[in-house]
Each structure stands twice: as C-alpha cells, then as structure tokens.
Amino acid sequence: MNQNDTLDIAGVDIAGVDLADRELDLSTLGIPGGGYVDCEWITADLSLPVTDPEDDTLIAHVHLGDTADMDRALDGVERSLRDDAWELWERRETLERAVALIRAESSRLARIISAEGSKTIAEATGEAARTAETIRLAAGSAQLLEGETLALADTPRGRGRLGWNRRTPLGVIAAITPFNDPMNLVAHKVGPALIAGNAVVLKPSRATPLSALALLEILLRAGMPSGRMAVLVSDREAGTALVSDPRVAAVSFTGGPATGEVIARSAGARKILMELGGNNAVVVCDDADVEAAAAGIVDGAFGVAGQNCLSVQRVYVHESRYEQLVQLVVDATSKLVTGSKHDAATDVGPLISEQEARRVEEWVDAAVADGARVATGGVRRGPFLEPTVLLEVPASAKVLHEEVFGPVVSIVPFADLDDALARVDDTQYGLQAGVFTASLQTAMHAADRLHVGTVLINETSDFRIDSMPFGGSKRSGIGREGVASAVLELSEPKNVIVSRLG
Numbered sequence: 001m002n003q004n005d006t007l008d009i010a011g012v013d014i015a016g017v018d019l020a021d022r023e024l025d026l027s028t029l030g031i032p033g034g035g036y037v038d039c040e041w042i043t044a045d046l047s048l049p050v051t052d053p054e055d056d057t058l059i060a061h062v063h064l065g066d067t068a069d070m071d072r073a074l075d076g077v078e079r080s081l082r083d084d085a086w087e088l089w090e091r092r093e094t095l096e097r098a099v100a101l102i103r104a105e106s107s108r109l110a111r112i113i114s115a116e117g118s119k120t121i122a123e124a125t126g127e128a129a130r131t132a133e134t135i136r137l138a139a140g141s142a143q144l145l146e147g148e149t150l151a152l153a154d155t156p157r158g159r160g161r162l163g164w165n166r167r168t169p170l171g172v173i174a175a176i177t178p179f180n181d182p183m184n185l186v187a188h189k190v191g192p193a194l195i196a197g198n199a200v201v202l203k204p205s206r207a208t209p210l211s212a213l214a215l216l217e218i219l220l221r222a223g224m225p226s227g228r229m230a231v232l233v234s235d236r237e238a239g240t241a242l243v244s245d246p247r248v249a250a251v252s253f254t255g256g257p258a259t260g261e262v263i264a265r266s267a268g269a270r271k272i273l274m275e276l277g278g279n280n281a282v283v284v285c286d287d288a289d290v291e292a293a294a295a296g297i298v299d300g301a302f303g304v305a306g307q308n309c310l311s312v313q314r315v316y317v318h319e320s321r322y323e324q325l326v327q328l329v330v331d332a333t334s335k336l337v338t339g340s341k342h343d344a345a346t347d348v349g350p351l352i353s354e355q356e357a358r359r360v361e362e363w364v365d366a367a368v369a370d371g372a373r374v375a376t377g378g379v380r381r382g383p384f385l386e387p388t389v390l391l392e393v394p395a396s397a398k399v400l401h402e403e404v405f406g407p408v409v410s411i412v413p414f415a416d417l418d419d420a421l422a423r424v425d426d427t428q429y430g431l432q433a434g435v436f437t438a439s440l441q442t443a444m445h446a447a448d449r450l451h452v453g454t455v456l457i458n459e460t461s462d463f464r465i466d467s468m469p470f471g472g473s474k475r476s477g478i479g480r481e482g483v484a485s486a487v488l489e490l491s492e493p494k495n496v497i498v499s500r501l502g
Contacts, residue, residue, distance in 0.1 A: 026060050029112055031213045034062030037069060038076030039226040048233060050116055050210055053383050054341060054350045059115050062209050065234040067241045073230035074247045077172055077199035080227030088142055091195050095139035097222035102132040109214055116208045117182055118305050120341040120349045131187045134466045137483040138191030144487050145196060150495060160500045167491040169197035171249035174242050178255050179352050180307045182208035183215055189252045192486035201242060202231045207352055209233045243267045250490060257475045273479040273489055275471055277309045277403045278431030280461035281424040284325055286318040288436035294328035297409065300462030302336060302387040305351050306407035310432055310462045313404055315411045316420040322413040333387050334376045348407055350383035357383045360406030364388055367397040401427050421449045430473030432461040
C-alpha cells in the first residue's frame with residue numbers, strides 16, 4: 001500500500017486527510033479511544049487535550065488517568081499474563097504481522113507523529129519506518145530466549161547430571177516514554193518486552209500520546225492478547241503508583257536524570273532500565289575530513305530541532321582546522337529553513353512547546369552574557385528557535401555541561417588532543433561521542449579514553465542502529481536498550497538440572 005491508498009482503520013476512511021489543516025478527533029486518526037485499560041478502550045472522560053506544538057491547534061482529547069485507572073491497568077495485564085496462553089511462536093508471528101501493518105499504514109502513522117510532536121513530515125516518515133524495523137528486530141529475537149546448556153561436566157560435582165536454561169519473562173513491565181520519538185521509543189520498550197513474554201503498562205508522554213495509542217491499536221489487530229498491554233497517560237501521582245507497585249517486575253524509562261532519580265527512589269529494589277540523555281560531543285582532529293565533519297555536525301545538531309538524546313551539542317576542533325570548520329558549519333546552518341513542520345521545504349520545525357523554546361533561548365542568552373558569540377541563528381519566534389551556532393563559549397557555560405535539548409551547537413578550538421578528550425568527558429553525561437580522524441592510532445586512543453557508551457569514528461554522535469546495545473555511562477543511564485539487549489534485560493534464565501538415578 002502506498003501513501004496515496006485509502007486507509008480504512010476501524011471503519012473510518014482517512015484517505016487524503018491533512019492533519020495540519022483541520023481539527024481532528026480520535027476516530028479520524030484511526031484510534032478507538034483515549035486510553036486502553038483491562039481490554040477496553042477508554043472513550044469517556046477524555047479531558048486531556050493533545051495539541052500541535054507549532055500553533056496550539058487542537059488535535060484530539062485523551063484520558064488522563066488517576067491511581068484508580070493505574071490499579072485497574074495493572075490488574076488487567078497481570079490477569080492476562082496469568083490466564084492468556086501466548087506461546088513464543090505466536091508472539092513472533094504477532095509482531096511480524098504488526099510490522100506489515102506499520103509499513104502498510106506508514107503515511108497515516110507519520111502524520112500522527114508529526115501532528116502531535118516536533119518532527120517535520122520527513123522526520124516523522126523516517127520514524128514510522130524505524131518503528132517497523134524495531135518491531136521486526138524484536139520478532140527476530142525469539143531465538144535469544146532459548147538459553148544455553150549448563151557446563152555441569154566441567155566439575156566432578158556435576159557427574160551424572162544434565163542441565164540447561166531457557167529465558168523466561170520477568171512479569172509486568174512499567175514502560176515510560178518521552179515526546180521526542182513518540183512511536184519508535186515505545187516500540188523499543190514494547191517489542192522486546194512482548195517477545196520475551198511480559199505484559200506491559202505503558203505511560204507515554206502527555207504531549208504525544210497518540211503515536212503510542214496508534215501502535216497499540218496495530219498490535220491488537222496483529223493478534224496480541226487483548227489484556228497483555230495497557231496504555232494510559234497519567235498524572236504524577238498515578239505514575240508514582242505505577243513504578244512503586246509490587247506487581248511491577250521492572251521499570252523501563254527514557255527521559256531526564258532528575259525524573260530518573262525520582263523513579264529510582266519510588267521503584268526501590270527491582271530491575272530498572274534508564275536512558276537519561278546526553279551532552280554529546282564531536283572531536284575534529286587536524287587530519288580530519290572537515291567537509292564530512294561539518295555536514296555531519298549540521299545534520300546531527302539540528303534534526304528534530306535538536307530534541308534528540310544523540311544530538312551534537314559540543315564540537316572540539318583542532319585549532320588548525322577551526323576557521324575552516326566554523327565557516328562550513330555556519331554557511332550550512334544559515335541555509336536551513338526554520339518553519340512549519342507540515343511544509344516539505346522545512347528543515348527545522350518547532351520545539352515541543354514555547355516554554356521549552358524560551359528555556360533554550362535563555363541558555364543561549366546566558367552564554368552570550370558570559371562572552372560567547374552567536375555566529376548564526378539565536379532568534380526565537382514562539383516555539384521556533386533558529387538553529388544556533390555559538391563560538392567563543394566560556395568553559396563554565398551551561399550549554400557545555402548540561403543537555404540543551406534544542407537546536408544549539410557550540411564550537412571550541414583545541415591544541416592538544418588529550419585536553420580535548422578530557423573536555424568531552426567533563427560532564428555528568430556519557431552517552432555517545434564522535435571523532436573525525438584519518439589516523440587509526442588516534443581513533444583507537446580516543447575510543448580507549450572516552451567514557452561514553454558508544455564512540456563513533458568519522459561519524460557524529462547522532463547515529464544509532466536499532467539492533468545495537470544502546471545506553472550510556474555516568475548519568476546517561478542504567479543498562480542497555482537496543483532490541484537484543486532489551487530482550488535479555490527483560491527476561492531471566494531459569495535453570496533445569498536433571499540427575500541420572502542409579
């Protein structure tokens with residue numbers, strides 16, 4: 001099915017609907033309700049508005065859950081886990097059918113992603129495709145659950161015994177997702193959890209819940225047992241009730257470190273997976289391909305208006321290549337089109353809210369007040385902030401130490417490579433870093449020195465394959481996502497040992 005075909009979802013023909021031009025409702029979007037709890041779509045008490053951050057246009061209303069809703073959600077998924085037989089091969093086939101549906105309906109899904117969030121339609125189309133890829137990888141991870149034989153013959157005490165293990169589900173997974181990748185980050189939590197045999201209570205961002213509900217609807221059509229998942233936007237009290245509930249075996253959270261610490265205190269002694277963001281740097285050495293580095297920096301700093309945990313925020317460039325790199329980055333950045341995400345010509349859309357745009361503007365202004373210089377950009381209009389390149393940034397500036405989560409990049413010269421690597425590490429975050437160099441020796445030295453989850457050589461920090469182990473050091477997170485890693489994190493080995501009698 002191509003994007004011009006008619007999509008008939010839940011009996012509603014939405015062919016040709018332009019989500020940018022009209023007020024919509026859930027049925028028009030192909031979403032049966034504003035929440036899903038205990039096998040039922042919530043169609044009443046839809047009090048929480050979901051708006052387009054670009055102009056505050058109302059898109060739809062969803063349900064804002066309370067602690068009673070959350071208790072019912074946990075009851076429902078726990079009951080399904082106990083009563084609904086769902087074999088591994090059935091789970092795999094369900095996810096495979098979901099992949100086909102996501103691909104067939106990618107145009108509808110991309111419009112939902114773009115309408116409620118910050119992504120341009122091109123970026124949202126890419127996210128829909130990655131969602132299908134993430135679910136495909138989850139389906140293909142079924143073999144990881146088969147386990148291994150135990151090395152009992154390696155000790156005299158194991159004589160006469162045969163042992164093996166298989167991986168079994170943890171139980172109920174509490175999944176909490178942010179606004180910036182509202183469908184693919186849901187898939188990264190839900191896909192591995194489901195293939196491992198778990199049940200899921202998903203709490204999506206209240207800014208972007210429609211993408212999560214749309215993915216849930218597809219999973220149900222693909223054959224997931226009706227009680228195996230719940231999706232509920234909730235208030236803070238209900239969120240705390242979710243992560244602290246004894247029925248929850250593990251918490252998987254993507255967001256900021258401050259919220260992560262609150263969740264960790266509430267969750268207590270149980271498995272926790274957290275991706276908590278980054279303040280990612282790129283090092284451009286004296287022997288680097290500067291044109292390639294500049295192109296990567298511009299793409300990596302300003303995609304999704306910089307609201308990306310892998311976004312390029314800091315650049316350290318050898319002083320001999322500083323002027324060249326700055327000129328290339330500034331020239332390319334000044335040509336980017338900032339505007340409506342619904343316009344195919346737009347490169348940089350709005351931030352998720354005007355409040356967030358004001359915050360980022362304040363950080364830029366604070367750096368300038370301390371001596372930094374704006375080489376291009378820096379102008380805010382409502383929720384839009386022109387992509388901004390900062391030079392001469394003082395070492396104490398917030399933009400060099402905290403996660404900006406906006407379209408801002410700082411370029412700093414260096415004379416000594418080890419000094420530059422130390423400055424990359426001079427932050428509480430350690431997610432990913434890029435190094436541009438023609439020297440294998442330099443590349444390996446940097447890879448050994450940097451305290452981050454991933455070092456990319458001749459790439460910026462803004463690169464991820466959905467199958468790779470993904471996570472960071474220091475305050476960037478706990479554990480690893482990436483589909484295969486998450487499947488292992490969300491399951492546990494159960495040993496079986498058989499003794500020969502006689």
